Amino acid sequence: MNSSRNRRPTIIDVAERAGVSKSTAARALAGSGNINDETRERVLRAAAATGYERNHLAVGMRSGRSGMLGLVIPDITNPFWGEVARGAQDRAAESGASLLVFSSDWDAAKEATHIGTLRRARVDGAIINPVADNFDDHHRFGLPFVFIGSSAERFADISSVGSDxxxxxxxxxxxxxxxxxxxxxxxxxxxxxxxxxxxxxxxxxxxxxxxxxxxxxxxxxxxxxxxxxxxxxxxxxxxxxxxxxxxxxxxxxxxxxxxxxxxxxxxxxxxxxxxxxxxxxxxxxxxxxxxxxxxxxGREIGVRAVEQLFDEIEHRPEHGRIYMPCRLIERGSLADLSVPAPKRVAAG
CATH class of the missing domain: 3.40.50.2300 (Response regulator)
Structure with missing residues (x-):
């Protein structure tokens, strides 16, 4: 049995297939600017052919970044919060980041547990809808964060986004x-x-x-x-x-x-x-x-929250509240009482 079939491809396999050195292959996959387009394309094709995936944990240890963000919402079963999560996920993916989503179920103790889990997972930052309106211990987070939701309005010195x-x-x-x-x-x-x-x-x-x-x-x-x-x-x-x-x-x-x-x-x-x-x-x-x-x-709130979080991570925040306007969707559940009902005429 060939044991090489069961091992994970390495950067050496990519370099050998592309005909370049290990360091050149690594720089090409990292997006380094000092690699010409032809070499970069050859390395990318070699990585795809071998099934190579970068070790993001190792990369994160060297760069200080994990490429992961956290989102703590109060009720994942409510479709509104699903829309917020979808917007946040899509915007994070555009920048090559992954999103870990937790639901606190409107429970402050669960919320604290989730935040601790995100901190231990070494996420780059977190978006939090604080379920406790007296959320005065936010300085304990130990990571960049932004708030969403109504409670966030109390904290003028913290970046936040929500509906108007x-x-x-x-x-x-x-x-x-x-x-x-x-x-x-x-x-x-x-x-x-x-x-x-x-x-x-x-x-x-x-x-x-x-x-x-x-x-x-x-x-x-x-x-x-x-x-x-x-x-x-x-x-x-x-x-x-x-x-x-x-x-x-x-x-x-x-x-x-x-x-x-x-x-x-x-x-x-x-x-x-x-x-x-x-x-x-x-x-x-x-x-x-x-x-x-x-x-x-909802979706736009998720997008803007991730953009704010990136600013926090890069130490260029503009603290303050972003108010997102809402819109009316008119369907059939409201009677129009502004128009008098037609009078009924009895048959003679």
């Missing part, structure tokens, strides 16, 4: 008013989450500008999940109400759960209950009726 929540909520509220829904109900996140406060602050400002008392608006909170929205909608429907019900949910998962609760109550969306979501996840398009929503730029 104020712009997004105003966009949604203005659209509701244009459709005749001036005093909607709300399904929001847990009281412990800063995202909830950001959302409600924008709602309050909008109401004050339109001379609406925010205290009259019905509100239920819950987890940012389908079941959280479903239970919150059930509680809203149990409240006394007259006429049409309109609900603004703080994320699309909640909105989809609310639509389920409406059907379970024997009601119709949007004839009896209008619902608007927040995030712009793809599944909203396939709901019936389609979910009207304020779409966050």
């Amino acid at each position: 929540i104020t712009q997004a909520v105003r966009l949604g509220m203005d659209h509701l008013v244009s459709k005749g829904h001036s005093a909607p109900s709300f399904i929001v996140g847990p009281k412990s989450r800063l995202a909830r406060a950001r959302f409600l602050r924008a709602v309050h400002e909008h109401c004050v500008e339109r001379d609406i008392d925010p205290g009259i608006l019905a509100m239920e909170d819950g987890e940012y999940t389908v079941e959280g929205g479903r239970e919150a909608m059930r509680r809203l429907l149990e409240r006394p109400h007259v006429g049409h019900v309109c609900v603004f949910a703080a994320n699309d998962m909640m909105a989809l759960g609310a639509m389920m609760a409406v059907r379970e109550a024997g009601l119709n969306c949007p004839a009896d209950v209008s619902i608007i979501g927040f995030d712009g996840i793809p599944s909203g398009e396939f709901a019936w009726p389609g979910l009207t929503t304020i779409a966050k730029p």
Whole structure:
């Protein structure tokens, strides 16, 4: 049995096949500028033919870089965070980097464990959506990092990127008013989450500008999940109400759960209950009726976060918050009450 068939090809195998020295082959594969194009092409063909792959661990030990980045998001099952991860992965790959993705499940202890794992893996830097809003011990990370998400706004001295929540909520509220829904109900996140406060602050400002008392608006909170929205909608429907019900949910998962609760109550969306979501996840398009929503730029957030992280790694950061604008996606889950219903004429 030929044992050479079972061993990993080395740089010596590449050099012999290309007819160059070991050092020339190494420089060509590293992208060195002092290698002519013909030689570089010959070495690359030899590497492909032999199946050679560079030892990135060894390269990283010499350069101080691993070529790996970390991403810690709160809920990998939420399609919005999947979009963020996809954008980050694509941008990292463009620069030859790999991305390690962890989900904290909204658990601060898990988040701390994941950050420790990334540090031990010697990643070049990490992108983190801090689930703990009192994230004051970030100096312990020991690696370059940027923040994403609403909690990041508290840290002006740290590079971060996220949706413009104020712009997004105003966009949604203005659209509701244009459709005749001036005093909607709300399904929001847990009281412990800063995202909830950001959302409600924008709602309050909008109401004050339109001379609406925010205290009259019905509100239920819950987890940012389908079941959280479903239970919150059930509680809203149990409240006394007259006429049409309109609900603004703080994320699309909640909105989809609310639509389920409406059907379970024997009601119709949007004839009896209008619902608007927040995030712009793809599944909203396939709901019936389609979910009207304020779409966050998830993929673009991932891209910009990686670009910010590269700046941190290269020691050229411009600390501050990047606010990404959101957009309205109008589908069928909102009734238009701005147009009077046609009068029915009794047959003579």
